[in-house]
Amino acid sequence: MDDTDRALLTLLQDDAGQAYAALGKAVGLSTAAAHERVRKLRERGVVRRTTVEVDPRSLGLGVLAFVMVESSAWMGDSAEAFAAIPEIEEAHIIAGSASVLVKVRTATTEQLQDVLRRLYAIDGVSGTQATVALETFFERPPSPTS
Amino acid sequence: MDDTDRALLTLLQDDAGQAYAALGKAVGLSTAAAHERVRKLRERGVVRRTTVEVDPRSLGLGVLAFVMVESSAWMGDSAEAFAAIPEIEEAHIIAGSASVLVKVRTATTEQLQDVLRRLYAIDGVSGTQATVALETFFERPPSPTS
DNA sequence: TGTGAAATATTGATCGG
DNA sequence: CCGATCAATATTTCACA
Numbered sequence: 001m002d003d004t005d006r007a008l009l010t011l012l013q014d015d016a017g018q019a020y021a022a023l024g025k026a027v028g029l030s031t032a033a034a035h036e037r038v039r040k041l042r043e044r045g046v047v048r049r050t051t052v053e054v055d056p057r058s059l060g061l062g063v064l065a066f067v068m069v070e071s072s073a074w075m076g077d078s079a080e081a082f083a084a085i086p087e088i089e090e091a092h093i094i095a096g097s098a099s100v101l102v103k104v105r106t107a108t109t110e111q112l113q114d115v116l117r118r119l120y121a122i123d124g125v126s127g128t129q130a131t132v133a134l135e136t137f138f139e140r141p142p143s144p145t146s
Numbered sequence: 147m148d149d150t151d152r153a154l155l156t157l158l159q160d161d162a163g164q165a166y167a168a169l170g171k172a173v174g175l176s177t178a179a180a181h182e183r184v185r186k187l188r189e190r191g192v193v194r195r196t197t198v199e200v201d202p203r204s205l206g207l208g209v210l211a212f213v214m215v216e217s218s219a220w221m222g223d224s225a226e227a228f229a230a231i232p233e234i235e236e237a238h239i240i241a242g243s244a245s246v247l248v249k250v251r252t253a254t255t256e257q258l259q260d261v262l263r264r265l266y267a268i269d270g271v272s273g274t275q276a277t278v279a280l281e282t283f284f285e286r287p288p289s290p291t292s
Numbered sequence: 293t294g295t296g297a298a299a300t301a302t303t304g305a306t307c308g309g
Numbered sequence: 310c311c312g313a314t315c316a317a318t319a320t321t322t323c324a325c326a
Contacts, residue, residue, distance in 0.1 A: 006205075009205075012197070012198040013200065014197070016162060047199070047200060047201075048200065049162075049198070049199050050161065050163045050196060050198050051160070051198070053287075059155075061288055076281070079283040082283055086289040087289070090282070090286070093280045093282075094212075094278065095278050095279075098277075100283075101212060132240065133238035133239065137224075137238060137239070138228075142235060143232040144200065
């Protein structure tokens with residue numbers, strides 16, 4: 001993981017479909033070398049997968065909320081219960097008063113309410129505190145150069 | 147945006163590198179038809195870009211935190227100020243007591259503290275409340291089928 | 293590890309029906 | 310939307326530094 005790898009990652013984050021020749025030229029390597037670098041980055045798991053970034057609004061998902069989930073029990077083994085709710089994009093165990101922080105996207109606030117209902121149905125969940133996002137400034141991938 | 151489009155999006159989210167022939171077969175279309183569908187999804191902006199998913203830990207970014215940023219002024223025009231901090235992955239204006247919610251990834255808690263310092267330097271910011279993630283259950287793209 | 297080059301296989305991209 | 314075509318690219322391989 002040197003600076004060249006980080007540069008390649010940044011380029012791939014911007015456009016994963018570009019030719020290896022272009023990648024190589026941008027970082028000062030030959031096509032074959034760039035290819036080999038990227039192959040190893042995938043092999044090591046640094047690059048998890050190539051995916052597409054989908055506009056949530058185009059899917060009708062206009063409501064974004066972060067929900068602090070309070071619990072009365074250890075939540076460390078509840079990953080599947082949260083993953084079973086498709087509207088949840090992220091779930092993290094957090095330090096502090098709440099136990100789990102989830103990121104939720106729905107079409108309407110009624111559907112958000114329904115997600116809260118399903119959260120309450122998870123074993124150990126004792127409360128929720130939802131915060132609705134009014135506007136998203138930006139959402140971007142982690143910066144390899146920080 | 148019918149069910150076929152949503153199916154294509156799900157397939158592309160899982161692997162954007164697969165051949166159009168495979169995509170077409172999976173949804174019951176010819177190669178050319180699948181190609182055309184995806185082209186239009188890009189054209190419409192439903193698919194923003196093809197990118198790679200990078201493992202944050204491989205970049206040395208082992209600390210994840212969500213920071214509630216309180217302010218004493220209107221923050222609606224401060225997108226660039228937040229974007230100028232590379233450790234910030236997301237920034238949203240939120241309803242509630244705080245004004246902005248940001249997602250931050252750093253290598254160490256010291257660097258997280260430094261991000262907080264830079265947040266305070268933004269005009270109008272009057273306070274921060276950071277919540278550190280102890281474990282990430284999952285992070286996944288928005289589900290086209292919800 | 294990297295370079296340059298060459299070969300093949302696969303795929304992206306386009307067009308007529 | 311389909312089938313077929315053609316150009317571009319990925320992928321693999323090689324000898325060599």
